[in-house]
Amino acid sequence: MLDKLKELICQYVEVNPDDITLESRFIEDLGFNSYDIMCMLGDAETEFDVEIDEEEIMKCKTVGDLLDYFGGQKNG
């Protein structure tokens, strides 16, 4: 799942996939702006086949937060 998310992230920002970790913050570390993040999340929803709650997803600040959220959605 992390590899798939890394692949998606690299479509949005110029970053080496190897430099993306669970602790990477979307804005501060990866260089996303709020518009890019929302669009990436829209794509992730389709890519990972999960339902995104717009209020909840906005709390995800790091790659790990997002994977946890998707994991919870899948299991829920």
Next chain:
Amino acid sequence: MLKNIGGINYDCYPLTPAQLLNLALIKDGATHEVENIGAGQYLQLDLNMAALREALNRAVERCESMRLRLWKDPDTGEMWQYVVPYQNEYFEYYDFSGWKDEKIKDVLNKWTSQPFDTFGGKLSRIVIITLPDGYNGFYYNVHHACMDSSSVIAFTRDVIEIYCSLMFDMPYPKPMASYIESVKKDMAYEGSKKQKKDEEYWRKQYALPEPLYTDYTGPGRLMELRRKNNNPDQKWGLLSSADGKGNTITYELDVDSTMKIMEFAKKYDLPVSAIILHGIRTVLAKFNGGAEDVVISDLVSRRSTLNNKKCGGVRMHCFPLRTIMPLDTTVLESMRLIKKTQDEIFIHSEYPPLQCFGELAQAHGAPPEATYASVDFTYQPGTLAAIGETLRGINFKSWWYSSGKQPKPMYITAMHRPSDGGLNFYFGYQTACATPEEIEFLYYFTGRVLFRSIENPDKTLQEIIDMT
């Protein structure tokens, strides 16, 4: 789909929702120059003309949408687009070095007012220009169905980087992305799971109580419509010009004031666009008797992926950004609600905008030409300033020229100046819908509200309105 056009077979693609949005404006605006984008990019540098011609040619070769043609099938009336192969071009050259700025602007505005034959031929014109004070560069006029302001900036950057690579041994820029691939992705949206989710989102918005039209000149226009239609409860407005005649007024915000906005954005983790939108929204509330329900047409660039940033074309969609706030809402709460609403729009911004506005009007029994938003707004974050960084101290001027027509009644663009990073506010307006005095008034109050808000983030909207 393969189509035979003028005896040659071309791979043709349907027009995208963003292109249809633009072409709908021609229908409303009656004349095709409403769709022209005229821009000039000039460096204070003795340019090598042969290298500039080479850079321009290479940039056109790398940018599919600069070679885009539109075609209307004479039998079915269906509209199609296709890309013609690159052909080396000898661009015209004009020397304006002994001319006054105003006279030059008159000439280039006049060039920009020359309409293209939308469905019959080439949709761009490039001219190499020399200006007074040692500035050299190029002017171009392009049809809005081929390029938008983001692609104009990306194209300009490509030309400058290719030129710098040819002349100064700087690295050659990475290739542009394919415009046709972006069109194919847009085509794949139709019938997709994403479309279904977006449709669900927008339907929820239409199901809310009818919004209220808030005009930038106050409630007079809505009152007049209510009297005319003998309907004291009417909430929708009408704002359009039959001929699309218009102009642009530019206001330059100084660097210190721009920095105050940027620092506030950073401190409170807010996008600059939400802060400016808060300013415009609060002014609309103030001008309309403290209205709590305000809609602004928010333009979304749809250039989030790396490919979309470099594929050219027109991708901009616009959607109703509606916020309902009582007047005891604080400045920070207002900005955060705007950000939240904007974020939702971003997620659902693939939805066809014409369809969205049409469905919103229909849901409330309003005519298709009805509107709830009097202002369109877009913020361009720092892209021209990035060109300034590339040039490392070389003075750079970027001018936008007017075709004498405007696609929207009131279209505010906030963009950073390449020279110093300060914000420019461009007020594009239709002369039948606004006067320069009304625009001055709108800018003045937007500025007052913005800075009073930044200085007092915990004050309520009512307090900000009273202070301004």
